[in-house]
Structures are given as C-alpha cells and as structure tokens.
Amino acid sequence: MLLNIKDLHVSIGDKEIIKGFNLSVNKGEVHAIMGPNGTGKSTLAAAITGREGYDITKGEIFFKDELINDWEPDKRASEGIFLSFQYPIEIPGVSMTNFMRTALNAQREYHNLPPIAAGEFLKKMEEKKKLVDIQSKLTNRSVNEGFSGGEKKKNEIFQMAMLEPSLAILDETDSGLDIDALKVVAKGVNQLKSEDNAFVIITHYQRLLDYIVPDFVHVMYDGRIVKSGGKGLAVELESSGYEWIKEQFGA
Amino acid sequence: MTDEKNEKQVLHEVTSGEYKYGFFTNIEADQAPKGLSEDIIRFISAKKNEPEWLLEFRLKAYRHWLTIEEPDWALLHHPPIDYQDIIYYSAPKKKKELSSLDEVDPELLDTFNKLGISLEEQKHLAGVAVDAVVDSVSVKTTFQDTLKKHDIIFCSFSEAVQDHPDLVKKYLGSVVPYTDNYFAALNSAVFTDGSFCFIPKGVRCPIELSTYFRINAANTGQFERTLIVAEEGGYVSYLEGCTAPMRDENQLHAAIVELIALDNAEIKYSTVQNWYPGDKNGKGGIYNFVTKRGLCKGNSSKISWTQVETGSAITWKYPSCILLGDNSVGEFYSVAVTNNFQQADTGTKMQHLGKNTRSTIISKGISAGQSNNSYRGMVRVGKRAENARNFSQCDSLLLGDKCGAHTFPYIKTNNPTAIVEHEATTSKISDDQLFYCQQRGIDMEKSIGLIVNGYAKDVLNKLPMEFAVEAQKLLAITLEGSVG
Ligand SMILES: Nc1ncnc2c1ncn2[C@@H]1O[C@H](COP(=O)(O)OP(=O)(O)OP(=O)(O)O)[C@@H](O)[C@H]1O
Numbered sequence: 001m002l003l004n005i006k007d008l009h010v011s012i013g014d015k016e017i018i019k020g021f022n023l024s025v026n027k028g029e030v031h032a033i034m035g036p037n038g039t040g041k042s043t044l045a046a047a048i049t050g051r052e053g054y055d056i057t058k059g060e061i062f063f064k065d066e067l068i069n070d071w072e073p074d075k076r077a078s079e080g081i082f083l084s085f086q087y088p089i090e091i092p093g094v095s096m097t098n099f100m101r102t103a104l105n106a107q108r109e110y111h112n113l114p115p116i117a118a119g120e121f122l123k124k125m126e127e128k129k130k131l132v133d134i135q136s137k138l139t140n141r142s143v144n145e146g147f148s149g150g151e152k153k154k155n156e157i158f159q160m161a162m163l164e165p166s167l168a169i170l171d172e173t174d175s176g177l178d179i180d181a182l183k184v185v186a187k188g189v190n191q192l193k194s195e196d197n198a199f200v201i202i203t204h205y206q207r208l209l210d211y212i213v214p215d216f217v218h219v220m221y222d223g224r225i226v227k228s229g230g231k232g233l234a235v236e237l238e239s240s241g242y243e244w245i246k247e248q249f250g251a
Numbered sequence: 252m253t254d255e256k257n258e259k260q261v262l263h264e265v266t267s268g269e270y271k272y273g274f275f276t277n278i279e280a281d282q283a284p285k286g287l288s289e290d291i292i293r294f295i296s297a298k299k300n301e302p303e304w305l306l307e308f309r310l311k312a313y314r315h316w317l318t319i320e321e322p323d324w325a326l327l328h329h330p331p332i333d334y335q336d337i338i339y340y341s342a343p344k345k346k347k348e349l350s351s352l353d354e355v356d357p358e359l360l361d362t363f364n365k366l367g368i369s370l371e372e373q374k375h376l377a378g379v380a381v382d383a384v385v386d387s388v389s390v391k392t393t394f395q396d397t398l399k400k401h402d403i404i405f406c407s408f409s410e411a412v413q414d415h416p417d418l419v420k421k422y423l424g425s426v427v428p429y430t431d432n433y434f435a436a437l438n439s440a441v442f443t444d445g446s447f448c449f450i451p452k453g454v455r456c457p458i459e460l461s462t463y464f465r466i467n468a469a470n471t472g473q474f475e476r477t478l479i480v481a482e483e484g485g486y487v488s489y490l491e492g493c494t495a496p497m498r499d500e501n502q503l504h505a506a507i508v509e510l511i512a513l514d515n516a517e518i519k520y521s522t523v524q525n526w527y528p529g530d531k532n533g534k535g536g537i538y539n540f541v542t543k544r545g546l547c548k549g550n551s552s553k554i555s556w557t558q559v560e561t562g563s564a565i566t567w568k569y570p571s572c573i574l575l576g577d578n579s580v581g582e583f584y585s586v587a588v589t590n591n592f593q594q595a596d597t598g599t600k601m602q603h604l605g606k607n608t609r610s611t612i613i614s615k616g617i618s619a620g621q622s623n624n625s626y627r628g629m630v631r632v633g634k635r636a637e638n639a640r641n642f643s644q645c646d647s648l649l650l651g652d653k654c655g656a657h658t659f660p661y662i663k664t665n666n667p668t669a670i671v672e673h674e675a676t677t678s679k680i681s682d683d684q685l686f687y688c689q690q691r692g693i694d695m696e697k698s699i700g701l702i703v704n705g706y707a708k709d710v711l712n713k714l715p716m717e718f719a720v721e722a723q724k725l726l727a728i729t730l731e732g733s734v735g
C-alpha cells in the first residue's frame with residue numbers, strides 16, 4: 001500500500017479541522033476527493049506533506065508502510081510525495097531553472113545519487129516543458145512571479161513531471177483553468193500515470209474527471225470522508241450538489 | 252595555559268614602562284610591541300624604508316587622532332577598544348623567497364580553498380591577478396607581465412611607495428584625508444600595507460584585479476590602504492575578498508580605500524567580506540571600521556561599489572561617491588547579512604556636486620538570529636548640481652523575530668532641479684515560501700539560502716561571475732542555523 005491514513009485528526013492551533021479521516025491508496029490508483037469549501041481538503045494535503053502548524057493530534061499516516069507523522073516535509077518530498085499547490089507561491093529572484101535543479105539535486109542527494117549533469121538536466125527540462133506545453137520564457141522567469149493563474153497551475157504539473165513522485169496530490173489544480181489548459185494538465189497526469197504511482201485529486205468539478213478517470217471518488221465533509229464510490233459519484237454530486245450531505249451530516 | 256601565562260608575562264615585562272627608543276630602531280624585529288606611539292609609527296615607517304614626507308603624513312595623522320574621539324552615532328555596541336593592546340606591525344614568518352604558488356603557506360591556501368577559490372584556480376581559470384596580503388605584508392603578486400604590457404601599475408602599497416612615490420604622494424589622502432574620521436586618522440598613522448593600482452589614460456584593464464586579505468596573527472590589528480587611480484578614459488574592475496580563520500579575541504580592522512576617476516574613467520569595486528563574525532554567542536569576531544570613498548573627479552566618470560557583507564562581529568562601512576565631475580555617475584549595490592550577534596551599520600553617501608550627476612543605491616539587508624542590521628545613507632545635492640538624480644531602494648529581510656533592521660536615509664538637496672527618490676521595504680521570509688521549497692525536497696537551510704539569494708539577486712548580479720558564485724555560497728553559509 002502506498003498511502004494509508006488511519007483515524008487522522010489534525011488541528012491548527014486549538015481548532016480541530018480533520019476529524020477522523022481514513023484513506024488507503026494503492027499504487028496505480030487515482031482517487032478523487034470532493035467536498036464543500038472549508039471541509040479540510042487542503043488541510044489534509046498539508047498534513048500529508050508535513051506542513052508546520054498542522055498538528056496531528058491523533059492517528060497515523062503511513063507512506064510505503066512507514067509511519068511518517070514526524071518526518072520533515074523535505075524528507076516526505078524526497079520519498080516521493082508531491083503536492084500541486086492550490087495557491088502556488090512566488091519566489092522572487094529564483095529562476096525556475098535554478099529552483100528545479102536545486103530541488104532535483106536535493107532529492108538525488110537524499111537518495112545518495114550524484115547531482116544531475118547539466119546537459120541531462122536541460123534535456124529533461126525541455127522534455128517536460130513540452131509535456132505540459134509550458135513556454136520557455138516561463139522557466140526563465142522567477143518561480144511563479146508574474147505568472148497568470150493558469151500558468152501557475154501548469155507550472156505545478158511541470159514540476160511534478162520533473163520530480164516524478166510516486167504519490168501526487170493535486171489540490172484544485174483544475175480551478176481557474178480554461179478548457180485547453182485543463183486538457184494539458186490532464187494530459188500531463190495521464191502520461192505520468194503508471195503502475196508504480198498514484199494520484200489524489202482534490203477538485204470541485206467533475207469535468208477534470210472526464211479526462212483523468214478516477215478509480216475512487218470520496219466526499220469529504222467536516223474533516224472526514226462521508227461517502228465513497230466510483231466515478232459515478234462525481235457525476236451525481238455535480239447534479240445534486242452538497243445540500244444533501246450537509247443535511248445528513250451537518251451539525 | 253602556563254606557557255600562555257609565561258608569554259604574557261614576558262611580553263608585559265618587555266612592553267611595560269617607558270619605551271626605550273633604541274628598542275624600536277631594531278629594524279630586524281619582525282613584530283612591533285603592543286601599543287601605539289610616535290615611536291611605533293617611526294618604527295613602521297623605518298621598517299618600510301619610507302620617505303620622510305610619508306612619515307610626516309603618518310605623524311600628523313597620529314597627532315590629529317589623539318585629539319579626537321571614536322564616533323558613537325552608529326547603531327553599534329561593543330566594549331571599548333584598547334588601542335594600546337594592539338600590535339601595529341607584524342611580518343609573517345618568511346622562511347625563504349617564494350618563487351611559485353607551491354611555496355605559499357599551505358594554511359593560507361587552505362583558507363582560500365575553504366572560500367571555494369584557490370589562488371591556482373584564480374590564476375589559471377579566471378585570469379585574475381592576485382595580490383595576497385597576509386598580515387600586512389604582500390606575499391604574492393602575479394600577472395605582472397600582462398599588466399606591464401598595458402602600463403598598468405598594480406602592486407602592494409609598500410612597493411608603490413618605493414617605485415612610484417610621486418603618484419602616491421599626489422593621491423594619498425586626496426579623497427579620504429586623515430582628518431576625515433577617527434578610524435581614517437588611525438589608519439593614516441599606522442597603515443602597514445595594501446594595494447595600489449594605476450590605470451593610465453585610455454587603458455581598459457583586461458583582467459579583473461583581485462586582492463585577498465587574511466588576518467593571521469592574533470592581536471594584530473590590520474590597517475589596509477588601497478588607492479586606485481583611473482586616468483582619463485581608463486577602466487578597471489577591482490575585486491576585494493577576505494577571510495579570517497577562527498579567532499577568539501576581537502580584532503580591529505580599519506581600512507581605507509580611495510578611488511579616483513578622471514574624465515570618462517570608470518572604476519568598479521567589488522567586495523565580498525566574510526571575516527570571522529564571532530561565535531553563536533557573540534564571542535569574538537572582527538571589528539571592521541572601514542572608510543571607502545570614490546571621487547568622480549572628471550566629467551562623465553563613474554564609480555560603482557558592490558559589496559556583499561557577511562562577516563565581522565561589527566561592520567561600520569559606508570562606501571561613498573563624490574560626484575564632482577559633470578555627468579558623473581555613482582552606484583552602490585549592497586547585500587549585508589547579519590546572524591547571531593553580528594552588528595552591521597552600513598550604507599553609502601552620494602554627494603552630488605557636478606551637473607547632471609546620477610546615483611543609484613540598492614541596499615538589501617538580511618538579518619537573522621539576534622543581530623542588528625542598519626542601512627545608513629546620505630544623498631546630498633549641492634547648489635551647483637543642476638539636474639542631479641538619485642534613486643535609492645533599501646530593502647530589509649528579517650528571519651525570525653529577535654533580529655533588528657533599521658533604515659536611516661538622509662536627504663539634503665540644495666538645488667531645486669534635483670530629483671531624489673527613496674523606496675524602502677521590510678519583509679519577512681514567509682512560511683509559505685519555505686514550505687513550498689521544502690515540499691520540493693529542499694531542506695530548511697537550503698531553502699533559506701535559495702530564497703535569500705533570490706532576494707539579493709539584483710545586487711549579486713552586479714558582481715563579476717566568479718565572485719557571484721562565491722557570494723551565493725557565503726549567503727547560505729552565513730544563515731546556517733538561523734531558523735528552526
Ligand atoms: N492557518 C489556519 N488557521 C486557522 N484556520 C484555518 C487555517 N487554515 C485553514 N483553516 C480553516 O480550516 C478549515 C478547512 O480549510 P481548508 O483550506 O482545508 O478547506 P478546503 O476544504 O481546502 O476548502 P476549499 O475548497 O475552499 O479549498 C477552514 O474552516 C479554514 O478556515
């Protein structure tokens with residue numbers, strides 16, 4: 001099993017946000033997590049990736065059968081967990097090229113590999129840029145600085161392609177994308193998808209799921225999964241909305 | 252412990268009581284006893300076989316120094332400096348004449364290597380002529396042949412005094428007079444060596460000139476003197492970099508750098524400063540009181556200062572430009588990093604005297620730990636300076652909440668046509684940025700290094716290539732352990 005989350009409780013400060021969350025993800029699977037605003041989807045992603053301030057008060061996160069509750073974020077990343085951020089961050093003065101090389105080499109160092117050769121690195125950049133249809137002028141700029149909303153999202157997928165994680169969490173990567181960009185993102189994901197990795201896709205819309213077909217759809221509400229099903233569940237949600245969930249599970 | 256005590260005892264016996272004149276005429280001594288007096292100055296001057304006028308210059312400076320007090324306006328705190336507890340002259344133990352780099356003190360080479368730049372590399376790869384100063388006496392001067400071809404003079408200050416006394420006499424103290432400030436007076440009295448560079452009319456120096464300094468012997472204050480003159484249409488890019496091995500006692504450093512650019516001449520002066528900053532608890536470290544000033548004497552001349560300041564327990568330094576010639580240009584690009592208990596009070600002065608003079612100031616202060624980092628700048632526009640322009644950008648970045656960043660911009664304009672713009676920002680390194688980097692596999696310290704280097708990029712870009720790489724490493728190293 002790639003990811004196994006058991007009875008997870010996460011608090012930010014005194015406020016409990018994730019309240020008994022369970023999920024298991026196997027290699028080769030695509031899971032979609034849907035749910036109303038503010039139910040804790042991004043918080044879950046932050047907890048899995050080890051963000052400071054997101055305190056696990058109860059429960060376990062296992063990744064590749066290891067308990068990772070206390071791992072540093074960079075260790076989790078190097079072990080293969082990638083997060084496509086809902087709101088990608090700008091880092092002024094740091095070129096995308098430099099950023100990617102630093103990240104790639106940091107992960108290689110973690111695995112006791114020598115730094116990637118310059119030529120090989122540039123080749124890889126070119127290859128992956130094509131994959132997500134990203135312009136060279138973007139990678140010459142500082143990380144996300146002055147990128148449009150859609151460009152930022154594509155840039156996340158580009159980074160995912162460069163780092164080749166075994167578990168990718170996409171937090172609303174489809175929000176704010178036009179239909180062409182959406183297809184590009186989906187294409188990126190589908191090309192990277194293999195028997196050895198898995199995707200957790202957080203989304204509000206089933207349209208992305210037309211292009212990336214999920215094996216499981218989970219509905220999250222108030223910090224936990226309240227319903228799971230197949231692809232059909234996403235279609236159902238699209239037409240019925242979340243009212244019924246709020247009625248059934250709301251306080 | 253007992254050895255050290257004995258040594259102190261002996262030193263005390265030798266140095267206490269009235270100095271006997273005869274003692275200092277012992278020109279064979281390779282170290283002056285502790286303390287400062289006219290006799291010591293005569294000793295230094297004799298040691299260096301100086302002409303009478305230079306001894307007079309020193310003595311006048313010394314007598315002036317006695318009448319003034321240490322400045323206290325900077326945002327710096329340190330225990331009082333005992334100027335009588337300093338050795339003002341020491342020569343390195345020279346075993347034999349050095350004919351190749353292989354013969355250079357391996358410890359020195361090691362220090363260069365730690366910086367990531369060996370003399371060897373510099374010489375072969377970068378085409379840099381190196382004038383290394385170890386404890387006040389030049390050890391090595393290379394690439395003289397290339398320079399000779401262009402009639403460029405680049406030598407130690409002592410050599411210049413012997414070989415080009417007229418040039419030295421003409422320009423010494425012409426930009427920084429010994430009356431300028433306390434530390435300038437001190438330096439003028441006791442300076443031991445440094446570099447001299449002269450670019451004749453119409454010559455563009457084809458290589459970057461570089462000096463590596465090192466403070467070596469304990470208790471040795473180092474008083475460098477650098478003088479660079481570019482005649483009409485001349486150009487030179489000069490690199491200054493320095494490092495010191497770990498030291499427990501505070502060491503005083505009071506250098507003077509004077510630059511003179513005549514008509515259409517350009518001088519680019521870059522510094523990477525990483526002297527020992529003291530330990531994590533603020534013990535030890537170098538006190539760095541430097542007076543750097545450039546005179547744009549000629550029309551359309553240009554002087555550009557770029558500095559990366561990461562070291563020293565205390566930095567007191569304001570590389571400045573006097574824009575005397577019409578259409579002359581002054582620039583100041585600075586990154587100053589302080590960590591632990593370091594204190595930096597640094598900035599620049601741009602004095603606009605000529606017409607259509609322009610100046611640019613970009614200052615990036617980065618503070619971490621419990622350090623204090625101040626930018627102190629002055630832009631002054633004189634009556635005659637029609638259409639003077641200045642743009643200043645002073646940014647501060649804070650890491651953590653125990654450090655301080657301060658900005659003191661002074662603006663004085665006496666000409667209504669002047670346009671002076673000042674922008675300042677203070678920011679914190681954001682958790683979002685750090686997490687974003689870490690999520691890509693980059694550990695906390697490397698992430699900080701990356702973000703800080705990005706922040707300082709506008710200044711680092713001004714450095715010559717090989718220096719920029721070194722500077723980037725330094726920024727990251729300086730901030731190690733500053734967060735988390
Ligand atoms: N740093 C924080 N401090 C306090 N509360 C927070 C913080 N971050 C998130 N929350 C709260 O936690 C809850 C869950 O937020 P989260 O961002 O995980 O929701 P989400 O499911 O991703 O929503 P959306 O669909 O709008 O992206 C919200 O009520 C939010 O206000």
Ligand SMILES: [Mg+2]
Nearest residue numbers: 041042043086
């Ligand atoms: Mg969210």
